[in-house]
Amino acid sequence: MATPLTQPTRLGNLTLRNRIVMAPMTRSRAEDSLPTALVRDYYAQRASAGLIISEGTAPSPDALGYARIPGLFTKAQARAWGGIAEAVHAGGAKFFIQLMHTGRIGHPANLPAGARLLAPSAIAAAGQMWTDSAGMQDHPVPKAMDAAELAAARDSFVNAATLAVAHGVDGVELHAANGYLLAQFLNPRSNQRTDAYGGNGENRRRFLLETVDATVAAIGRDRVGVRLTPFNPFNDLEANFEGEREEFLATVAELAQRGIVYLHLGGGTVPAELLPEVRRLFPGTLILNGGYDGARAEADIAAGLADLVAFGRPFVSNPDLPERLRTGAPIADLDAATLYTPGAAGYTDYPRLREAEAALAT
Template identity: 65%
Template sequence: MKSALHSPTRLAGLSLRNRIVMAPMTRSRAPGNVPSALMATYYGQRASAGLVITEGTSPSPNGLGYSRIPGLFTADQARGWAAVAKAVHEGGSRISLQLMHSGRIGHPANLPEGAELLGPSAIAAAGQIWTDTQGMQDHPAPREMSEADIAATRDEYVRAALLAREAGIDLVEVHAANGYLPGQFLNPKSNQRSDAYGGSGENRRRFLLELVDAVVGAIGADHVGVRVSPFNPFNDLAANFEGEREEYLALVDALAERGLAYLSLIATPGAVPDEVVDETRRRFPGTLILAGDYDATRAETDLAAGRADLIAFGRPFIANPDLPARLAAKAPLADMQADKLYTPGPEGYSDYPALSQTAAA
């Protein structure tokens, strides 16, 4: 009898071979911010997942805060993503492209000429970021976005979503987790505006919901997902602030009304209370993806309990390109090379062997 994790299912009209999702992970292999042939190889190797979600991809030059991350706002970038989509489809999977605007997380040394760091408020994030030309640098304060900037950024997301669909991408995921631009608007530590986009929880949700509505209007709700990470201090956000549970669940309610393809919740044990995960399940009637330090046993348990429809695995996919086969065979998992996570080139990226290659060796 096939396990729940390995059983086929459907997502917004798409057939998935299993309920295993490759989670989005920054890998910094896009020189010049253009998806490379090496990236197509990497994603194609991992196409035995039911759904592959790409690394964060900026819809704007202003959102390229990290070194060598891809964008999707030029013809060259669109061609690169079309090659990735082709490789994933040929491998039998579906692909969702994660749209990630880094907002205040970044440094001018990582941005193309003419781009600038933007954020909901002119508040620098604590900590430092890597630059290829200057090494580690402090996060500078971003420029506070005007309403014109907000409207222009919405238009950039719409353009990127349209380019993604034209490139053969099945779905797009609006990244509202982990302290990037939409998450910066949601959080009172990074958003201290006094206009319609700041102050109350309703106002702080406005940026994300208007963004989602614009993308849905362009490509349809059944092609759009959203990723969230409540109670998460990553990138210098306030975690467990007063009213966060209620604000998060109000956001879930608002997203549920929009009939999206999926909601992806980072629910790492100990970070998100179980009752909040279960309340998310009750309130969101569409496909729910859970992520956060999953192994096969916990994944099977949560699927069997109906807590989620799909389970996302991140780090295990790095060194185990055929992770679904390894999980099905209960085979040991290979260890990743942590020092090669963000370095250029194939080493520690596309050179991990499949289980069949390991056995043959």
């Protein structure tokens, strides 16, 4: 029997088989920024979701701050993503690519020759970054972006989005969350500019909104979603800064005016008491994410708080997660030690429930 979570629904011009979303998750399996056949198999295994949102994918060489993350700025990368989209579609899911510019969260050792670590301001993030060549390294001071670099970064999102849809991908998610470049502009700890892109809330959200506008103009609003995680200290942002509530709601209202296909609130960072206000401001599809199990997801959809619910880690170790949620079957634990390691282990070797049961029976 269909439940609120497992019933079909619409997302813009798309029909989703259910309201279950596979959340974007960095897995670090690309080779020279190219998603491989192994990456294709990983997503194809999980295509019983209604919507899959890919791992963060760099729209330019400057955006490749982490080791072994994929890109979408060459024809070879676009063809590879097209093959992944084809495999996901064959399994019944729709497929968006999350476009992620890491900004100051990176290290030159992870960047290709000629690329630079760029950010709103020349302020290093606290903490360290893994590099395959030298292990853990402190985040260096990034270069503050000048006008030409702002335009180039904005254009890179547009170019990546255009490549994606030209190769059969259903749409893109602009990653304005978790302390990466678009989120760095929104936060006063990482954005201390004194020009039109800093100094107050209206200016801090300008770069995100310009990027949204340019991407919508290129591929259409029904193909563009945005992810936000306000009130979130991850990657050395300031959480609950003065006026953040008002700035977040103003950003939601601006995105609503643009008619983007969805707003994705990640990581459970939005206080529950704010969700009704977000729903009032944003009439499009709202995706919630952050520590959900099946019962809570069903409840929030039934209550009208969410249209879709995104699951992250449970999808890593349960490629058949929608079936497990539908039947109430046990959710298998993941192996955290293999989340970011190269190869198939902890990536494409998690069994489906029936396979696991068969293995136990032998």
